[in-house]
Amino acid sequence: MRTTYVPAFLVLLLAGLGTGVGGALLFAPNTAPYDGSRDFVLPEDATLEQAIDTLQTEHVLVSPATFRFVGRMTGWGAQLKAGHYDVEGARSNYHLLDMLRRGLQTPIRVTIPPGSRSSHIAHAVARRLKLDSAAAHAALRDTALARELGTAPGRLFGYMLPETYEFYWQTPARTVVRRIKESFDRYYAQHLKAGADSLGFTKQEVVTLASIVEWEAIHDAEKPTIAGVYVNRLREGWHLQADPTIQYVLLQTEGERTGRVLYRDLEIDHPYNTYKNSGLPPGPITNPSPTSLRAAVAPGQHEYFYFAADGSGGHTFSRTLREHNRAAEEYHRMLDKRRK
Structure with a gap:
């Protein structure tokens, strides 16, 4: 059975008011009926009146007057x-004020979306935790923190596990x-390291390859x-020729990600251009x-070296350039027919 500890000064308050009246003020429910839970944020240095305003705005309190009285x-x-x-559920003035004075906060759930750029991750964190978005972005780019x-x-954003x-x-x-x-x-050690070691990949190489696949x-x-x-291309010493790396280059140089890679884009001189540089990109x-x-x-074991979009969101995989050209x-x- 759960018991409520009542500080000595509250015992005196109860005695002074009369146990019936005092007990009602302290322990009777003072929250509005609600199916589920309600959350609210109390800002820094909030006064009792500001707390009451917040609780009323969020439709929590039934009687602001009794909450104010007990608070004082x-x-x-x-x-x-x-x-x-x-x-x-039903909460009393005692419970509400005790929660607020002791700072018994409820954690905030923050979801990190996959396939995001650094600024989007920073925004997702800042929006939920009420942080400055620029500060969150700066943390992802913090050189000292990255080395620690x-x-x-500059590559921490790739390790923000969704x-x-x-x-x-x-x-x-x-x-x-x-x-x-x-x-x-922790996730890497439990689920990825053994596979990475068998392929001869470093942690950064795993994240880099996975980011292209993403x-x-x-x-x-x-x-x-x-x-x-x-992996087949890497083993044969081919250029990776991954279009997503060109899209990333365009994002870095032009400020936006394009949906289609043009032939002229393949000539951009940039370390992430996998049409011009061998191996995986730097990060x-x-x-x-x-x-x-x-x-x-755990890449697929096959003889494919090419793939082309199939129009359904998937791809057609090919072993030879001739097969690939036919698929393309x-x-x-099919695109031409759709345009007509």
């Missing part, structure tokens, strides 16, 4: 702590980035096959999902 009589109304709070976490400068995390309101951006990177490291594939089922094509182009990461360390021609004929 206990002195707890002057001890409120900022944060993100959650109220579920064992990552090359998952849902829990943080407290206004957790510093560097702390958020550090925790997500540490989560990635941008290339729509269907998870195709990811191992696509990864296998790139990831996005943050890959777990399915893309697993595909990178078929795709373009």
Whole structure:
């Protein structure tokens, strides 16, 4: 059976008011009926009146007057702590004020989307935790933090493992980035390292290859096959010729990602241009999902060296350039028919 601890001064308050009246003020439910929970944010240095305004705006309080009275009589109304709070079920003035004075916050769920650029990840974090978006972006680009976490400068965003995390309101951006990177490291050790070692890939090479697969594939089922094509090209010493890396180059040089790569784009002099440079690019182009990461360390075993879009969101895979050209021609004929 759950019991409620009542501080000595509240016992005196109850005695002074009469146990019936005092008990009602303190322990009777003072939250509006609601199916589920309600959350609210109490800002820094909020006064008792500001807290009441917030609770009324969120339709939490039934009687602001009794909440105000108890807050003043206990002195707890002057001890409120900022944060993100959650109220579920019938709660009393005692419970609400005790929660706010002790800072018993509810963690905020932050979902990191896969296939995102650095600025989008920063925005997702900042929006949920009420942080400055520029500060969150700066944390992802922080050279000292990257080195501390064992990552090359400017590449932390690729290690932001797409998952849902829990943080407290206004957790510093560097702390958020550090925790997500540490989560990635645990995931890598448990699920990826053995496969990477068997292929002779470093952690950065795994993330880089997976990031290309992430941008290339729509269907998870195709990811191992696509990864296998790139691994086959690497083993044969071919240029990777991955269109997503050109899209990344365009994003860096022109500020936007294009849906179609043009022939002139293939001539851009840039270290991420895999049409001109051998091997994998210097780092990831996005943050890959777990399915893309697993595909990178367990690529399909096949003889495909090419693939072309098939018009359905998938691809046609080919062993020879002749087969690939036929598949590409078929795709373009289909596009022409759709335009008519």
